[in-house]
Amino acid sequence: MEVQQIWETVKEAIVAYTGLAPATFFTLVALLFAVYYVVSVMFGSPAYEDYRRHGERDMEEEQMPPLKPPVQIGEVTEEELKAYDGTDPEKPLLMAIKGQIYDVSQSRMFYGPGGPYALFAGKDASRALAKMSFEDKDLTGDISGLGPFEIEALQDWEYKFMTKYVKVGTIKQTARDLDVDSKPTEAAHSETPSHVDAHKDE
Numbered sequence: 001m002e003v004q005q006i007w008e009t010v011k012e013a014i015v016a017y018t019g020l021a022p023a024t025f026f027t028l029v030a031l032l033f034a035v036y037y038v039v040s041v042m043f044g045s046p047a048y049e050d051y052r053r054h055g056e057r058d059m060e061e062e063q064m065p066p067l068k069p070p071v072q073i074g075e076v077t078e079e080e081l082k083a084y085d086g087t088d089p090e091k092p093l094l095m096a097i098k099g100q101i102y103d104v105s106q107s108r109m110f111y112g113p114g115g116p117y118a119l120f121a122g123k124d125a126s127r128a129l130a131k132m133s134f135e136d137k138d139l140t141g142d143i144s145g146l147g148p149f150e151i152e153a154l155q156d157w158e159y160k161f162m163t164k165y166v167k168v169g170t171i172k173q174t175a176r177d178l179d180v181d182s183k184p185t186e187a188a189h190s191e192t193p194s195h196v197d198a199h200k201d202e
Ligand code: HEM
Pocket: 104, 107, 110, 117, 128, 129, 131, 132, 133, 134, 164
């Protein structure tokens, strides 16, 4: 009963102060809220914008320190490439596919220390990518003896890297690479031989 009385008083007050029927008054109030909501969504409430921007900035700063623009390093050996595995934060994070070196610093969460693909960083990971393998023995640019599906998989990876990352250099062939490739046994069972030959068409 108490509630009923309050409601009656409110209705009387509405009529007395606004001269409007209670139903009209509440419709107007609802409309005002609707308009306020639409306007604040369209123009963005400053408080919300501020909060959002701040949030974004925090996330960027925490997860990714400002990225340095990719720097060309020219020809380096697989050995020299190891220095770019992300352990030195001053150096770019590099990874190679088919002898082509890409700056993957933007994907530090994948390739940086502790990342799921950190084992590929600072290496030519062609063989591992072609075979979808994480084994140590496959962490090499030697793609001799791969099957057609593996070659195709590698091609897809290369395409992904070419379109996503900046190429900053190439792997220099060492005497050891050339020596291995010239072995008759290697040549005999490799149709698309090592990365040395794969370079020729680039
Ligand atoms: C259970 C198996 C696997 C799962 C669930 C998985 C999942 C993923 C996911 C979610 C991403 C992120 C994709 C993106 O945001 O662009 C990714 C990226 C990647 N994955 Fe895997 N992955 C698996 C196996 C493998 C294997 C076997 C390899 C190679 C040996 C591999 C190599 C990579 C590489 C290189 C990237 C990063 C590509 C880039 O730089 O954009 N993954 N994977």
